[in-house]
Structures are given as C-alpha cells and as structure tokens.
Amino acid sequence: MEKYTEKDYYDQIKDWNFDEFQILAEGYTNWDMYDVLKNVTNEDSKILDLGTGGGEKVLSEFPTNVKEILATDLSEGMIETANENLKKSGRKNVTFRIMDNKKMNVPSEYFDVVVARNTVTCPDQIYKALKPGGYLIIHGVDQYDCHSLKRIFGYGQAYTDTKPISVIDYEAVLDAGFRDAELIPIHEKEYFKSKELLYKFLLKVPILDEFSEEDENGFKDFHLNQIDEKKLNEYISKNTYDKGILLLRRYYGIVAKK
Numbered sequence: 001m002e003k004y005t006e007k008d009y010y011d012q013i014k015d016w017n018f019d020e021f022q023i024l025a026e027g028y029t030n031w032d033m034y035d036v037l038k039n040v041t042n043e044d045s046k047i048l049d050l051g052t053g054g055g056e057k058v059l060s061e062f063p064t065n066v067k068e069i070l071a072t073d074l075s076e077g078m079i080e081t082a083n084e085n086l087k088k089s090g091r092k093n094v095t096f097r098i099m100d101n102k103k104m105n106v107p108s109e110y111f112d113v114v115v116a117r118n119t120v121t122c123p124d125q126i127y128k129a130l131k132p133g134g135y136l137i138i139h140g141v142d143q144y145d146c147h148s149l150k151r152i153f154g155y156g157q158a159y160t161d162t163k164p165i166s167v168i169d170y171e172a173v174l175d176a177g178f179r180d181a182e183l184i185p186i187h188e189k190e191y192f193k194s195k196e197l198l199y200k201f202l203l204k205v206p207i208l209d210e211f212s213e214e215d216e217n218g219f220k221d222f223h224l225n226q227i228d229e230k231k232l233n234e235y236i237s238k239n240t241y242d243k244g245i246l247l248l249r250r251y252y253g254i255v256a257k258k
C-alpha cells in the first residue's frame with residue numbers, strides 16, 4: 001500500500017464530480033442544506049465555501065444572486081479544476097483559491113454564511129470569519145455510513161471510531177460559541193446500476209479507506225487502488241434490489257448562528 005496524505009489523495013482525484021457513476025439517490029430525510037442556504041442569503045450576502053473540491057456544488061447548487069462567493073480548498077488540483085469549471089460557467093461573483101481549513105486566512109467578521117460540505121472544519125476559526133448573526137452550515141459523512149459494506153471488509157472510514165463524527169463536530173461548534181445549533185441526521189439510499197460502477201465509485205471515494213475524525217492526522221497510510229472482489233461480491237449478493245445495488249448512506253447536517 002502506498003503512503004498517501006489527505007492532500008495527495010485529493011490532488012490525485014482532482015474533482016468531486018460523480019455524474020459518471022449514475023447514482024440513483026433516494027433521500028428519506030426532509031432536510032436540504034441548499035434550501036437552508038437559500039433561506040439565509042440575499043443579494044448582499046458574502047458566502048465562504050470551505051473544502052470546495054472542484055467547485056461542482058458551488059457552481060450548481062449555491063444561489064447565484066448573492067454579492068460574493070469565495071470557495072477554497074487545500075488541494076491545488078481541486079482548485080485548478082474549480083477554475084476551469086468557473087470559466088465554463090461564466091460566473092462573475094465566484095472566486096476559488098487555495099486555503100487550509102485548519103489555517104484559515106480570511107478577514108474577520110466578513111462573511112454572512114460559511115458552508116462546509118464533507119470536509120474538515122475548525123469551528124472556532126469559522127466563528128471569527130463570520131459577521132455577528134452569520135450562519136454556519138455543515139454537511140458531513142457520519143459514523144455507520146455504508147456500515148454493512150465496512151463490516152464485510154472489516155475496515156473503512158470511521159469504522160473503529162468510538163464517538164460519532166457528527167457529535168465531535170457538533171460539540172466543536174458549540175464550544176466555538178455558536179448558538180441555535182442544530183444537528184440533523186440525514187439518511188439516504190444510493191443505488192448503483194452495476195458492480196463495475198460501484199467498484200469505480202469505491203475507488204474514488206474514501207469510504208473503504210481508513211480515515212478517522214478521532215485521529216488528528218485524518219487519513220492513515222492507506223489508499224485503495226484495488227478492492228477485494230470476493231468481499232464486494234458478498235456485499236452485492238446481499239444488497240441487490242430492483243433499483244440496483246444499495247449503499248445505505250448516513251450523513252449529518254449542522255446549522256448554527258453566530
């Protein structure tokens with residue numbers, strides 16, 4: 001196995017686009033972070049998106065009628081892709097740049113909303129960046145995500161964590177001084193049309209990587225470049241339905257106010 005840091009991992013992937021996997025997603029939680037974002041923004045709003053990836057969500061899901069969106073990521077590869085996507089979009093009020101969420105370098109009390117989807121956060125630094133009354137919106141991958149798959153493999157992201165990632169994040173948000181903080185469990189079913197699509201998906205995402213929120217270093221020295229087919233077949237034989245091969249996803253949302 002090769003030694004990979006989290007940054008190497010994302011630099012190699014270069015985008016966070018999942019169109020090629022043709023996933024059929026069925027949400028059964030009535031909460032959408034982009035509805036919340038729309039509700040708390042207007043034409044004067046300044047938004048910061050942390051760990052933006054290739055800017056896919058900023059350019060497709062964020063409100064367009066706002067004053068300014070700054071979207072940042074640690075990975076140069078991701079920011080390169082984001083800038084290419086930005087050019088194609090023709091948007092004028094969006095800027096992408098490199099920044100580490102753990103060493104945020106933005107003006108104090110400048111943003112109306114900070115968004116962080118499926119990325120690491122430092123709520124105390126986010127608190128400083130927000131105007132009084134500003135909002136923090138987090139979306140994350142929770143403990144027990146794809147748990148039956150991880151049980152068959154015996155490893156995976158957060159598989160051995162003793163405390164749910166959502167609770168660690170929620171407590172950090174409260175500790176930072178936020179108020180009106182809500183923690184929302186999000187359950188989703190994702191179906192894959194074929195084993196090949198699921199296999200390729202599992203190579204792209206860190207679901208089967210050993211990655212723990214409890215561990216300061218995040219990723220351990222582990223990145224998959226192949227998947228045990230016997231174990232995958234076992235999973236598929238137990239989880240195939242009319243709609244396809246099922247992955248049970250467990251996410252969480254956090255909304256809080258400064």
Ligand SMILES: C[S@@+](CC[C@H](N)C(=O)[O-])C[C@H]1O[C@@H](n2cnc3c(N)ncnc32)[C@H](O)[C@@H]1O
Nearest residue numbers: 010016051052053073074075100101117118119
């Ligand atoms: C799972 S992707 C999510 C991308 C995007 N937010 C989305 O939801 O589509 C996680 C992103 O966080 C970035 N990231 C990881 N650690 C980071 C850090 N310390 N600072 C900034 N970005 C980071 C990665 O480079 C990657 O692009």
